[in-house]
Amino acid sequence: MLENLGKKLILHLQLGPVRISFDLVTILVAVGVTGFLAWGAWWLRRGLPRDPEAPLSRRAAFLISVLELAETQLLGGFPKRLARDLLPLILTLFLYVLFCNWVSVLPIPYIVSPTQDLNVTFSLALLVYTLAHYYGARERGLVAHLRSYLEPYPFLLPMNLIGDFGRTLSHAFRLFGNVLGGAILTTIVAVKFAPLVVPAGLNLWFGLFVGAIQALVFALLASAYIHIAVE
Amino acid sequence: MNISGDQLVEAVKYLAAGLCMGLGAIGPAIGEGIAAAHALDGMARQPEMEASLLRTMIIGQAITESTGIYSLVVAIILLFVA
Numbered sequence: 001m002l003e004n005l006g007k008k009l010i011l012h013l014q015l016g017p018v019r020i021s022f023d024l025v026t027i028l029v030a031v032g033v034t035g036f037l038a039w040g041a042w043w044l045r046r047g048l049p050r051d052p053e054a055p056l057s058r059r060a061a062f063l064i065s066v067l068e069l070a071e072t073q074l075l076g077g078f079p080k081r082l083a084r085d086l087l088p089l090i091l092t093l094f095l096y097v098l099f100c101n102w103v104s105v106l107p108i109p110y111i112v113s114p115t116q117d118l119n120v121t122f123s124l125a126l127l128v129y130t131l132a133h134y135y136g137a138r139e140r141g142l143v144a145h146l147r148s149y150l151e152p153y154p155f156l157l158p159m160n161l162i163g164d165f166g167r168t169l170s171h172a173f174r175l176f177g178n179v180l181g182g183a184i185l186t187t188i189v190a191v192k193f194a195p196l197v198v199p200a201g202l203n204l205w206f207g208l209f210v211g212a213i214q215a216l217v218f219a220l221l222a223s224a225y226i227h228i229a230v231e
Numbered sequence: 232m233n234i235s236g237d238q239l240v241e242a243v244k245y246l247a248a249g250l251c252m253g254l255g256a257i258g259p260a261i262g263e264g265i266a267a268a269h270a271l272d273g274m275a276r277q278p279e280m281e282a283s284l285l286r287t288m289i290i291g292q293a294i295t296e297s298t299g300i301y302s303l304v305v306a307i308i309l310l311f312v313a
Contacts, residue, residue: 073286170297177307
């Protein structure tokens with residue numbers, strides 16, 4: 001088991017000089033999580049009345065309280081209009097990362113969190129990076145947004161660029177390192193020290209608790225980066 | 232007993248990974264402890280601020296953790312990739 005830790009089921013495609021590799025397990029689990037979230041959204045949305053004046057059903061009250069909680073907790077510093085704009089993005093990021101982390105506690109052989117693949121976390125971090133620039137340019141104007149790189153002094157431009165780069169890098173590596181570190185620790189303890197009850201507890205700790213904290217941190221940092229860009 | 236170059240590289244890899252993780256864990260641990268201590272201070276002084284303090288503390292700790300995560304990634308690369 002331990003010697004299989006770094007090995008993966010990979011599909012290679014050769015397109016001329018370009019070689020593309022697909023990690024099949026990660027892709028399947030990620031698609032499964034996406035499908036589950038889409039199904040959950042459809043299920044929650046299905047019974048809602050079209051008329052906004054209708055009396056609240058239990059499902060509608062649940063949705064409203066969850067959305068208001070997310071708006072105050074994840075997007076606290078934003079103006080109301082922008083918070084409404086960003087809420088779907090940040091909440092989707094949070095739920096996607098949360099269920100990608102939680103999926104590893106399912107008792108299915110070979111299932112792994114998609115977030116322990118650097119490609120997944122890096123694409124999410126690049127998405128946040130791109131959107132931060134988009135919202136910055138949209139809210140402040142392109143010139144003002146680009147000029148913010150010359151603040152507080154023009155000769156600090158390289159510092160600002162490196163800071164931008166390192167921020168995105170650490171955004172991706174934080175999630176990746178936490179999830180992969182937990183998975184490796186659980187596997188090593190299960191194989192080398194205590195194969196019975198301890199790995200289950202470790203898996204629950206790293207899967208559920210650390211997974212939830214890291215999903216919250218990922219979403220909060222995404223909202224903070226966009227907030228820095230639009231200020 | 233002769234030690235070949237490959238064995239030496241293998242041994243140094245494990246040594247380096249252990250040193251990297253062990254030394255790299257010190258800084259973030261101290262930093263996160265300081266952050267938690269001061270957040271507790273604030274919560275004891277103003278219990279009504281607890282939710283906001285907890286959130287800010289978690290963000291701060293997550294950023295503090297970056298360097299520890301970097302050393303973890305380097306250790307993983309040393310063990311499994313290099």
